[in-house]
Amino acid sequence: MPVFERFTAAGGGESPGTPVYLAARSGVPLVELEVLLAAGGEHNPEQRPGLAAMTASMIDEGTARRSGPQLSAELERRGGTLSCHADWNAARLRLHLLSSDLEYGLELLAELLFEPAFPEHELARLRQQTLAELKRRADQPAALADEAFAFHLHAGTVFAHPLAGTPAALQALRREELLDFHRQHYRLDRGSLVVAGDIDPRRLAAAIAAAFPAGGAPIGSPAAAAMSGPGALAASSGSQRIVIVDRPGAEQTELRIGHAGVPRRHPDRVGLGVLNTLLGGKFTSRINLNLRERHGFTYGASSRFVDRKSRGPFVVSTAVTTSATGRATAEVLGELVRLRSEPVPAAELEATRNYLLGVFPYGLQTVEGLAARLDEIALYDLPLDTPARYLAEVARLQPEDLARLAETYLFPESALIVAVGPAEELRRELQELGEPEMWSSPQAIA
Template identity: 30%
Template sequence: MTQPPLIIPSAVEVAQAEKTVLANGSALYTLASDDFEVLRITFVFRAGSAVQQVPFSASTAANMLSEGTRDMTAHQIAERLDYYGSYYDVNIDRDYAYISFCTLSKFFDQTLAVARQVLLCPTFPEEELRTYCNKRKQRLAVERTKVDVEAREAFARALFGPEHPYGISAPEDAYDTLTRADVAAFYETHYTAENGFVVCSGRIGDYERQAVAALAEQLPRRKSAAETPFPAPVTQHEAFVEHPGAVQSSIRIGRLLFPRQHPDFLGMQVVASALGGYFGSRLMQNLREEHGYTYGVVAAMVNFEREGYFAVAAQVGTEVTREALREIYAEIERMRTGPLPDEEFALVKNIMIGEMMRILDGPFGIADVTIENILCGRDHTVINENIGRIRAMTPADIQHLAQKYLAREDLVTVVAGAQRP
């Protein structure tokens, strides 16, 4: 039986979002699609943990928006959304908070009424705040007993420094001193028209567009807080977190590089994909298939607003930690000393472009890509630019990038486990 040839698409058609600048200076982006009777409204605010002055105030403000408003209790909000089959989701990262409402088209008005309460009228009730903080403190304490969490936090500290906004890890006891005033102040400062935008996708007509615009125009205009300059990262090349009795070690290897706007970011994504971006990648074949050191290992480029980094992550048995590290270094060095075979390179490129196509399948996926492109200062023309760049790359290009950025002396290595490797 003959395998069909791999065909890498040369382009993909993606409709550009329609942008409307609202009266309060906020921006509304719409992606209309009549294929499904659903729509999603996502409000994006530059309100991530990197801009907070009080530990946990950013995540608490985002997660407590629906815990009581001027006219609705938390129970009423949850009951109303559940009754109409609507979906409410909050995501927060180092840089941004993403507040999304997904609804059937026929229940648009009812869902938007709840969205108006959540976004414009949160009260952050004291009783709910204390319950939230106690639960989060306990959850964080439990999470920090796991070697993968210890390694992840230690890796961020090693890359950026323990005082850097991207590297800091606040103690769980900081939840005890977090006040309602802290949370309300963060909300009032960062959930403003100037500090965010809205993306609406799905079945959107003139009525829905105008209604979402009317809601977004109610976001207050306030003078943004003075931006605190980011300190320069302070990188530590090796760190070990001792975890007595652990049966596994959690490994992080990588280095600080650059955010998505850098011309070499895409090429380093190809490097990361070949190393550990899919099930048959080099690291998976080595650590899992050949040696049985781990169930899984991944490599990726990670993008923040102001920084970006390359990372390899794996959990391995304590007794094979040193051997696993040696094999990871060896696979990275193999990327540097020889080009990818043509067949392997074609597979990597096909997987990457195929993943881009998968993400763009449907209005909500397109909305996610739209948000990412807005945050990077681009539009959807970058999609076909990236496809073209991936198609044009050669094995020599990828080897050159690995040589340039993945020298052994530049790598940061973090291990959390029972014994130092």
């Protein structure tokens, strides 16, 4: 089991300093450096979906000292890679380099963090690129199903819109808004540094002090919120809701079935991960064996609890033959009911446990894998020994624990059901479950 460390880089002025998470591993001369910031999509203003994602994408398009092409050429000469992106939870500035370039890498991250140029012509290019991607996704049944599911499950929150934004919001987005978002949220005192690889801790501390002499002191005014998100979902209650997105002539139906889940820090999250693996998290899961192997409705079906700081969703995803939409939906709901009403056989739990314990070490074999684990710990403020705790919790779970989890956190009777396919046929297929409502994506671009 790797040893994870945490220390605080000295702050400047009233700054409390910056948490630094380190996983040192010798043998391969590589290092993964990451600035993790409370600047994800959950901080989008109500009228500006996509602002967080666009701000992050613009970070590596040039600084006050170097243009985007210059940055790319310089990193290529050093054999390094850089990515800047945001998801719902956070923004990340990530570098992969030779460990001999540690000092250079940290200095570059400081430059990207504090001196981005946000060139107008690059904003125009990325805007058009994102609009084209939204238009492409509006023609993809799977993307439409995901969008419709989020729109209805997260109604009234920032999560109801695509992370990349909407056409109207992107068309209206101005450079000044990116500058303001950066000023408020790109603050290292509200983020963390994540480092993994062949690095001596003393060398790392000295390099951080040199690259961030003020300890990542604040720039601009404080952000409205730190690393904690808004409430994202209402409680799972009431009756099932059916939403149809019309795709005339489609021979397959994209199905999404689910409801509210739990935050990543929830004490039952590990147990729910085991429950989900058994239900739809591996090839031999109940849902996949049912829909694919037993009935031949689909090439594959899966389920997951989406991790967020606030409540993420639980969702089952599959694409089935349209003429089997009603039967497939009933089978999925039936599997949820079965988990709530029938004990999980000890042998099935043991097979699931062995699978999870067997695949877990693979995620810790590379520098990138170590950095991903540290990122999770930093993002959700988890204990440093989270990997060991995970293994112990998976080993401890018994069938009665899964029964409690299924009864407490699975709600087939109040599931949101989204179906993308030919509307008239889907109405007939799903009529026994209730009266469906029609929905059209607002993302379509003429």
